[in-house]
Amino acid sequence: MLHLAIADDHELFRKGFISMLSGVEDFSFVHEAANGQELLDMVEVQVPDIVLMDLQMPVMDGMQATELLLEKHPEVKVIVVSMYDEDRFVMHMLEKGVHGYLLKDTSPDEVEKAIRRVAEEGFYYSDFVSKAMHRKMVARSPNKQPFFPNANNVGLSNREQEVLQLLCDGLSTIEISEKLFISTRTVEGHRLRILEKTGTKNTAAAVAFAYKNHLI
Template sequence: MEKIKLVIADDHNLFRKGMTAMLNQIGDFELIGEAANGKELLDLLARVTPDIALLDLQMPVMDGVETTEHIQSQFPHVKVIIVSMHEEDRFIIHLLEKGVNGYLLKDSEPGEVENAIRRVMSDGFYYSDFVSKALHRKVITRATPPAPLFNSKVQISPREMEVLQLLCEGLSTLEISEKLFVSPRTVEGHRLRLLEKTGTKNTAGLVAYAFKNDLL
């Protein structure tokens, strides 16, 4: 059985050890390293190759935002899930726009953490209920009209719009293919074209972009 390789960075030793113990109990998860700050994590990533990094936002030396930027430029194969105590919409939206793959609260149930990791591995992103609500609040409370999403030379097709809508509802590639009666490969093709048109890095960024620009 191929294991999902994980690393974790958090300056609170008790929380970090607790997360490590919890994740190590899951048979196909493997914790291959831990760090107390972003700088330590980047040094670790130079030696190991995880699938997912779980990051705290507030850490000494290098925080989660700066660390995420370095991971995306130096280790683009590593997916990032933020695990934070911050519930403010501005933190959530900012990090989704930065292209993080998921955002969890530190008081999340163990089952949700496991589900988030699996969804990020299979679909590239995970949105909890509170993240979805934050995105919707961003749309509702925006005071100024959104900038045009596409220029006159770029068009989004009706089928791409359907795929985007379903991605924003949190459906996986397989679920979308079954709903639209097309192959998963076709869905993935639409998703990649949407990424290209919007200039976003991944599905999480695409969904955040769609909500921010009131595309739906």
């Protein structure tokens, strides 16, 4: 059973979201909060597996709530569900360590897919997020940001850079293992070394780091 929580100041959206996913047998909503502070208080009573987080809320917004939540409970996965479709919001939240970013008009099927992928792999990139990261990368001028084709600046090996590229493409651990003909344990080992060398908290943050610093 996946224990979920949602934080959004619009009650109609919260209720609709919960209703939309109520038919999924292994999904259980344990918290429903109207702002970030309310969510943090609830988490102290029971820690959920995944939090669906809005960004704009009164009292405490989703950005601050995400930072405080991941600082105290790094095991919790956070998926942003927002109306903000600007690239800067996407990149900022990925750099903060969120595990996925969805728009509020996302289909129910993709929401379920995102929750399951985050639970299993630790991240989920929709087409929207992938395009946002690509636009961010293209927009950066080489004159303003150095380009490191072999990621030598953080000491990534050729195989680690290859795994990082596939993570940026949105492939799962199993898909990467099949593509590179290596075991899933080996893929996980490469992933952990990538996090260590880039100084990032999770795969989503590592991908954001890679695009921001032209490591791929």
